[in-house]
Amino acid sequence: MLVAGRIENFKDYSKFSSLKEFNNTIEMFLAEHKKDFTKGELVAFKRLVRFSAKYAGVANAKIGTLVKAINEKLKGFGVSRSTFERMLRKAKDLGILSIENTAKSKGGKGHNVYIFNTIDVLKERKLTYCENPEKPCDSKSEDTYFEGETSILLKTSKKKNLKIRKDVDLDSTFTASYVPKEFVHAVKPFFDHAAVIEDFWKSVFLDTKAISHIVEQDTITYTAINAFKQAIRGYKRGKVKTNLVRYFTGTFKKLMDQVYSELPLHVFSSSK
Numbered sequence: 001m002l003v004a005g006r007i008e009n010f011k012d013y014s015k016f017s018s019l020k021e022f023n024n025t026i027e028m029f030l031a032e033h034k035k036d037f038t039k040g041e042l043v044a045f046k047r048l049v050r051f052s053a054k055y056a057g058v059a060n061a062k063i064g065t066l067v068k069a070i071n072e073k074l075k076g077f078g079v080s081r082s083t084f085e086r087m088l089r090k091a092k093d094l095g096i097l098s099i100e101n102t103a104k105s106k107g108g109k110g111h112n113v114y115i116f117n118t119i120d121v122l123k124e125r126k127l128t129y130c131e132n133p134e135k136p137c138d139s140k141s142e143d144t145y146f147e148g149e150t151s152i153l154l155k156t157s158k159k160k161n162l163k164i165r166k167d168v169d170l171d172s173t174f175t176a177s178y179v180p181k182e183f184v185h186a187v188k189p190f191f192d193h194a195a196v197i198e199d200f201w202k203s204v205f206l207d208t209k210a211i212s213h214i215v216e217q218d219t220i221t222y223t224a225i226n227a228f229k230q231a232i233r234g235y236k237r238g239k240v241k242t243n244l245v246r247y248f249t250g251t252f253k254k255l256m257d258q259v260y261s262e263l264p265l266h267v268f269s270s271s272k
Helices: 006-011 021-038 039-051 063-073 081-094 119-127 140-144 183-187 192-210 216-235 244-261 265-270
Strands: 058-061 098-104 109-116
Touching: 006 058, 006 109, 021 098, 021 109, 021 119, 021 192, 039 063, 039 081, 039 109, 058 063, 063 081, 081 098, 183 192, 183 216, 192 216, 192 244, 216 244
Parallel strands: none
Antiparallel strands: 058 109, 098 109
């Protein structure tokens, strides 16, 4: 068990390289799971997120302290301890949060340490999740995960919402037109969010900008799809040590280097 102490003692538990990466993860998590929390639980969740800003994704505080801070901020119209505890259970069950207990140096229970997980850990749970725990999940071969639109691993609500939402709340049908449809179709069974799909494609665009006049667009697109499939396989096998977009980017670069090296010499001479 960890020893209770100042937040600086737990900074190495942060799983994020920056506050921006942490905030992006929270946005993607809420895009998928906002509906799973009550209004009070969302207030509690967002307050915990704010408490986790000094060292991205890590907070250490007693529940009573957090509840008090919320109530003071909202002038008495805050949340109860039971609401905060329900939020913690849901966040932990959904995979976004890990909770470590601490002990005081002189004995007795100390504060909790709240550690937010990266999107990779979150999606790993989604990829292996069985909605009905009393009914075993059907076994699936590795290739089943890459059968396109028919292998929907992340089920998203199809209900229409007339409110204007942030980009991260928009599903794959709102993906910008500069992203090839083939790539959208490959990614959306896993990430049915326009902003996430665009983030993956930005890596492709930046890495091929200088050679787009040499390599055909179809080649780039299908290399990117292949890289995404390999990234998912690597992720499921526990090879992803940073986050999935970075792993995908590295995989895509390697595949494109191979494609580029195999181009005939006359292509380079004609491009001058």
